[in-house]
């Protein structure tokens with residue numbers, strides 16, 4: 001019995017299954033970028049960034065996560081479905097936090 | 110082995126393929142796992158229903174007659190917890206989802222059969238822990254485990270919290286399994302647009318389970334940590350905010366009511382076309398509204414907290430959002446009614462229960478709007494009105510449709526038929542008992558009767574006396590119904606009719622009871638799930 | 648369908664479905680994200696409420712040690728990816744070697760983390776301790792979150808480590824090969840998730856001070 005289903009979606013997935021994976025070289029480059037960003041995020045804390053400290057740290061962290069997810073976790077090389085799954089989870093999380101703050105930000109000024 | 114299968118292919122089915130208790134406890138066959146769930150869930154349902162009747166007995170007249178208020182609190186908590194975590198959340202997905210989802214999409218099994226069995230063991234572990242907590246006196250917090258009481262109380266909250274955590278994982282794993290199965294295991298020809306609506310509803314439910322259950326999982330662990338280690342996250346004396354607990358609790362527990370109601374709606378969408386002999390009206394709308402309910406339902410949690418001390422601005426936002434949920438639910442109700450219109454309706458037991466669902470659930474939904482409106486909520490919050498409301502919605506949807514589904518799929522699952530006359534009598538008792546039990550509570554609530562009270566002022570006695578009488582009728586109905594079905598599993602009239610009701614979904618086009626691999630050969634997917642003959646113009 | 652056995656555990660008939668396995672794993676990772684996400688929400692709420700306390704407490708964590716540990720974990724992610732790449736090319740021995748290097752980094756991470764915790768304990772900072780309770784409320788909550796979140800993360804490191812060990816055994820036994828990548832790949836996904844979570848934990852606990 002066939003385990004395939006909706007031809008459109010699945011052809012797409014099967015097709016991408018064989019897409020190439022990052023080369024060893026690329027893995028090392030990504031690692032280099034991650035190391036650089038880590039050093040960067042620690043270094044900037046020695047500057048007096050005031051309000052922007054947290055924002056900067058979060059931007060750098062998000063960039064790092066993007067790198068890990070797209071290359072180490074192969075999101076970039078695979079069918080869109082995995083990114084869609086991730087998007088569903090992250091947007092739910094976004095909604096939870098926004099609506100929680102709909103209360104919190106008014107209660108604690 | 111395969112020779113035996115070839116010799117008498119029709120006679121071998123999932124029930125007699127293997128023998129002995131052990132073959133059931135180690136099975137990875139989704140149908141057998143469904144039966145395992147059926148046994149355990151029925152047990153917990155009857156257990157908790159008995160607790161409910163005991164509470165009603167105490168409430169028969171003012172003053173304390175049969176138990177002290179401490180015992181009442183414990184029974185209340187156990188009843189709520191068992192009904193929610195052990196009955197209504199797993200009932201339809203665990204039993205009928207497991208049994209029929211793969212068959213309905215023409216698959217041999219779910220994607221991860223071993224994980225599926227593991228879910229059941231998680232379920233049993235959680236259930237056992239919940240029962241163990243009875244022996245140590247039982248928790249007294251209410252099923253919501255609100256802090257700070259839940260980490261201050263001397264009662265045993267440890268077991269139930271752990272139980273709920275484990276049950277959460279059971280639920281997540283089932284959801285994960287169903288999602289992957291729907292994506293990967295559909296037979297050729299079963300496209301997204303040709304998936305039965307029951308499968309659609311389980312798909313939406315599974316998403317909710319996977320996304321929100323971890324929230325409550327970690328939250329319950331935090332309460333445990335608070336109790337054992339004194340962390341301080343939710344302890345106001347150490348800087349914690351108890352209202353944050355409530356937010357996180359309802360981020361899960363409000364969508365959880367859609368985990369209860371969506372599968373029920375899915376069953377309705379199967380039963381109605383079958384017995385009205387008509388194509389379902391607005392297939393796409395029903396499918397999409399499942400997803401919409403799942404999505405919008407995740408935005409409205411804080412309407413449970415209108416009187417908890419939230420910011421006013423937040424209360425207005427959440428009240429506003431709450432009204433939106435009513436829209437997709439109403440879309441479904443109208444679609445079902447439109448399907449019934451002009452159909453040739455056969456009032457078989459499952460259909461009668463389904464009609465009862467539409468009636469009772471509408472009452473539940475409408476009273477929900479009253480509670481969703483901020484101003485009326487302030488008056489009704491934590492009154493018996495809420496007790497009436499949530500029994501109408503939860504018991505009235507998940508509960509009734511669990512019973513309807515049992516009657517609908519019974520012949521397919523067991524190859525036997527129950528006594529229909531007894532079924533009608535039990536349904537009548539059930540529906541009468543249901544309304545007599547919960548309707549008076551709504552009036553009592555408007556008059557000011559609080560919920561979760563073991564005692565009350567004499568002026569509420571009439572309401573309570575009626576309600577308690579109703580609970581006896583209801584209980585009799587439930588026992589008769591379960592008894593009828595249970596007896597028929599072993600002694601019912603044998604039937605091997607493939608399609609006793611004339612349904613169009615795939616499970617009605619495979620032998621009764623289904624073979625281990627669900628179909629003899631390839632499933633026939635040429636007919637859509639609702640391809641009834643075009644009806645005569647009226 | 649001729650290979651179907653009558654008594655058949657249905658599972659035996661299921662085809663090996665790497666895509667399905669991967670979808671299942673990603674769904675599981677989502678639940679883990681939400682699980683930690685909930686803790687992040689709690690963190691954020693109290694950060695909003697007690698910003699100065701948070702910043703003061705964060706100052707007491709050593710950002711250099713934290714940063715070094717971050718590098719350790721990032722490198723372990725690299726070696727994990729290399730292990731998978733090796734198995735894909737049928738180089739089982741190499742895959743196992745990278746796997747053990749990954750385990751090595753994981754152990755270093757845990758040991759460093761352990762020393763950090765031990766240091767705090769020495770100062771009398773732990774759940775419900777007198778020293779901690781004497782501090783401002785925001786700091787009590789900060790340390791509460793710190794121990795809970797890094798503790799839960801460490802637990803995930805341990806689980807991830809056990810998965811890696813299992814994967815290595817499977818490669819050795821020949822049940823994980825370039826044709827049956829799912830187990831190792833999913834182990835890798837899990838390991839990277841552990842990394843992802845740390846990437847946020849690190850700045851939130853070590854770097855928010857002014």
Ligand code: HEM
Pocket residue numbers: 158159161162164165185186188189190192193197250251252253496500503504508546559560561562563580583584
């Ligand atoms: C035989 C059927 C049932 C009876 C007689 C019954 C009766 C009751 C009673 C008397 C209460 C206590 C109300 C109060 O003191 O505030 C209660 C609470 C509750 N019931 Fe039921 N019930 C039944 C079925 C169900 C079902 C099927 C569900 C599942 C969805 C359910 C869910 C709950 C919940 C969640 C609570 C609240 C517990 C709490 O406040 O912590 N009940 N029920």
